[in-house]
Amino acid sequence: MAAIEVLLQCGDCGTLLESVVEAQQHAQNFLHTNFYESKEAICFLLCSTCGQNSRCITESAMHSKRSGHTEFYDRTAEVVEEEARRSRDSLRQILRVAIDHLNEADTSLAERRRQRLGLPSRPVLEEGQSSLPLAARAEQMAECLRTIQQNHMDDAAKVMNALDSLRMFARNIAMYPDEEKYRKIRISNAAFQAKVGHLRGGIEFLELCGFERTRGGEHLYMPREDVNMNVLYSAANVLNNAIGNP
Known part of the structure; x- marks a missing residue:
């Protein structure tokens, strides 16, 4: 049973009442005036004979005394699970709304999106340069992100932390390509492992951005000459x- 404290209990029928307003309404409806404080746990007991729901043992006992009905179906576990599911769904919905508001200003114009990401204007491909490898790489990046999302569908916060961290790596390198500290990641770093490193698809995404494992595998490193603004812009776009669209 769920250990939920309540304010009042009706001494006439045993009904649990979770607020003074609820008690007043109960008194008005049934002319019951005998109320006392109670800490009896709320449960969900359905009378098998008449279908009346009792919210505590006392209430079900008094129902049996009045009606002679003694068979009850305990729905407590089902109700608790349903409430937990609704809470998870509500959290996901709140997260989606927050993301929509966060990206609302970016969806109208591509340039505004680049500004919010802190990326320079999109580079122009040189004459004769093929865009196919970049498109293929972007699709592989998107597949990495799908892997992260699918493996953690029940933990929206973990997915968002991973995506935000990956976007930060792309943004920092695009803004400060000469700063080595943004192009070098210690793989064993606790914060990195918690947000990206232990997630399947996380390190693979960074490697598609241009990071390479150093000898010994202690770091991910992007040489200055391998910084490719086209790739970084594509990574930021895939992430955005x-x-x-979580």
């Missing part, structure tokens, strides 16, 4: 789409 994933964040906007």
